[in-house]
Amino acid sequence: MDEGEIQQRARTFVARVDTRNIKDDLSVYLKEANAILLKDRMGHGESGTTLTRSDGKHIITVNEVESEERQRFTVCHEIAHIVLALPSSHDGVPSWSYAKRHPNEIACDWFAAELLMPYKLWLAALPKGEPSRAVIEYMAGEFRCSYPAAASRYAGLATMPCAFVTMEHGTVRYAARSMSLRRTKAWIPPRTPIPEGSVAHRLRGEGGSQLDTAEVAQDIWLQDWESGLDLWEMSRHYGSSDTTTSLLWFEEEVLPEREFDRFGRQVKEDEGLAELTGELPWPGKSRRG
Amino acid sequence: MQSGLGVALRRLRERRTLSIREFGRLSEIDHAYIYRLEMGEKSSPSSELVATLLSVLKTNARDAAIVKWLVHQPDAWPELVEYVLDDPSVTIDEFTMAAGVRHRGNARPTPAILIERVRRAVGADATE
Numbered sequence: 001m002d003e004g005e006i007q008q009r010a011r012t013f014v015a016r017v018d019t020r021n022i023k024d025d026l027s028v029y030l031k032e033a034n035a036i037l038l039k040d041r042m043g044h045g046e047s048g049t050t051l052t053r054s055d056g057k058h059i060i061t062v063n064e065v066e067s068e069e070r071q072r073f074t075v076c077h078e079i080a081h082i083v084l085a086l087p088s089s090h091d092g093v094p095s096w097s098y099a100k101r102h103p104n105e106i107a108c109d110w111f112a113a114e115l116l117m118p119y120k121l122w123l124a125a126l127p128k129g130e131p132s133r134a135v136i137e138y139m140a141g142e143f144r145c146s147y148p149a150a151a152s153r154y155a156g157l158a159t160m161p162c163a164f165v166t167m168e169h170g171t172v173r174y175a176a177r178s179m180s181l182r183r184t185k186a187w188i189p190p191r192t193p194i195p196e197g198s199v200a201h202r203l204r205g206e207g208g209s210q211l212d213t214a215e216v217a218q219d220i221w222l223q224d225w226e227s228g229l230d231l232w233e234m235s236r237h238y239g240s241s242d243t244t245t246s247l248l249w250f251e252e253e254v255l256p257e258r259e260f261d262r263f264g265r266q267v268k269e270d271e272g273l274a275e276l277t278g279e280l281p282w283p284g285k286s287r288r289g
Numbered sequence: 290m291q292s293g294l295g296v297a298l299r300r301l302r303e304r305r306t307l308s309i310r311e312f313g314r315l316s317e318i319d320h321a322y323i324y325r326l327e328m329g330e331k332s333s334p335s336s337e338l339v340a341t342l343l344s345v346l347k348t349n350a351r352d353a354a355i356v357k358w359l360v361h362q363p364d365a366w367p368e369l370v371e372y373v374l375d376d377p378s379v380t381i382d383e384f385t386m387a388a389g390v391r392h393r394g395n396a397r398p399t400p401a402i403l404i405e406r407v408r409r410a411v412g413a414d415a416t417e
Contacts, residue, residue, distance in 0.1 A: 045396030
């Protein structure tokens, strides 16, 4: 199942319920998924589980020790397991390896984002203008989700070329890209060190928890990319968990024009026609006059 | 890689204090094949073969039901299987419910905690 199919299934699911009150209450989703919610003190690192009874009822348990925002995301993630009928891996998942996460878990996160931040409500609530800390925090508050969840959603639904990069312990784990950025095949490779020269690299080097925005060269972040063009990077580093996030965006006009053939290969520009000199190329000089 | 079925067969064989060769001889099944089943290198044995193995192992009804269920569940968690086989109070319904659990987070509960949660979920009010 690819991201587009999951998005479609999630939007079909959302369309069946009344989402007006989901900021305060996710019970409409639970009811639609034939699930009930329990809260429990779970171990450190455990966010939630789903068990299915023989009567078909699904019991979602979330860790009440975790933040309200994370509990809400977990509820939606567990509903995704139910609706998509995806099992989860029993292997422990090392926190340093989002890129190695089981594909089912990544798929359920995509689905959960659609439930927690339905795109129609999102677009209706989104302030106009460029992204900023205030905009992301406002959207996180509107949908009662975490800052990274809101920033990731921002990138995914942005009309401008935009990406949200999650990094842990100095390594890129995942990048959510807007449709316009995906079209240009802009690629931020996971499991690579945070690139030097980026705001994220600087903030992590400085330690502590802080946020900063600056212009950086596009080819710092994007693989196989033209140099000489800039993008905006709003980065946030969380010292306690050694987690860094970066929202990257740029205007259409500063994107290099990249053309791809039907096999997805980049069409290299040739040199084009030679500059006109006013001299006819034929007949040869030796035969003229 | 270990499989739930392999772990169950080994645990039940050891409970009968049989070596793999003795198990093979009594069931008239190639002991090398049994070894591969136990190690998770072979999967999906036929129902006839499973019935033969179970008759030699002289399992009770619950353990036999667990083994038969595991034949069709190659991804079952081996540690949970071992725990349940050692705890006769866990019913087959509780076991299958626990085996189908979905998680979120980077830590997993122990089998004992998982069974405890299953029991709480079974009793959870449908109107909650």
